[in-house]
Amino acid sequence: MPLFHLGYCYINGIGTEIDKQKGFELYEEAEKGNDNAIDLLKTFFYEKGEEMDFDINEVKYWYQKSAEIDNKVALYKLGEIFELGNGVNQNEIKAFYFYKLAAEKGCANGKYKLAYYFLHGIIVDVDKKKAFNLYKEAVEEGHENAQKSLALLLEKGEDK
Template sequence: MKNKTLLIIGVFYVNFAFAQNADELNSQSKELLTKRDYEKALPILRKSAELGNAEAQYNLGYFLQNGVGIAKNENEAFEWYKISSQNGFNDGHYSMMMAYGTGIGTEISSEKAFEYALKCANNNDATCMWNVVNCYKQGLGITKDTNKMLEWATKLSLLENPENLNLSGNITSTRLSLAYMYRDADDVEKDYYKSYIWFLIYNEFKKDFSITQQNQIIEEIKTAESKITKKQLNSAKVDAEKIFGRKLTNSENLNKADF
């Protein structure tokens, strides 16, 4: 029994040592990559990937896909993305979504693309959530499902706006899309009050849009106000904050553009 215990401890130690080395090698490779020293970085990166570091597996896939510092090989890139995704790395999920969506290193499959988009979306990735919303809305890779579309659109809309302009734009665009959907009865029952509430939530970060677009939407908001009762107009901000989960801080700028 003592020898068996020692053996188990020994195996655990070796596995821990490999994991530690993989992480250390990944850190070393990233330091070298920031200096664009691909000749030294890529062998270290590959070793880290082979030892199981999920970030290194994704990074190796990226360099193979784009042929940066290494011969371009989209098929091998796909395999490393797949392994990275299997190890739970979100960028691995994202790359598998893109691979199946565009046929990079594999066949095009909208069903597989959606499968990985959903994995990525479950990590609150705004781009993947945006894709999941559109898949459920249009029936791409999955059966069209208005309830699921609204569920994911709401989740995306309630995220904090990040500094990344593209990601922030996806969030703000979804808020505006919900306002239009309820206004125009697009896959949902027409509801001017819900539409107005989403206009108020969109307004929080409307600077993601151009001044021209903002001014056009301001006119649409004025029209929306004319479609609801005075009582609804007075309660809209409170109800919007309940949905939003936090205070609206830009209400005073509802009728003017943000820079």
């Protein structure tokens, strides 16, 4: 983990001048020691794009690596990439697949997206009961948009 922290210092200019290239090289070396936390942090910096060239392929690569270790956030983000078609052909089936995996791992965002798919019949049959339950689970985890969606379903009497 020390190499990871040193890489973080270089990327953020903590106690040294900012040197993102050196920071990522240290992340790479730390990863060889099997430090799984690195994957998402790398992705975060690539997405921020600060003083770096944005490379969607690199972002996808790091999400995929994180997804391989069942990281719920990475699974959700892969779903987003396929839903929006960011650097890939838009693919609702793959998006649904990754949202489902994320939801199964307890990701509130994954549950929210999955509920939307069931509510609107996107690649699955409409199942308002399943959508309601997924929104409810996401609300219990503090997801604000799920709370709004759940309230709308309740107003329309579609909770049955």
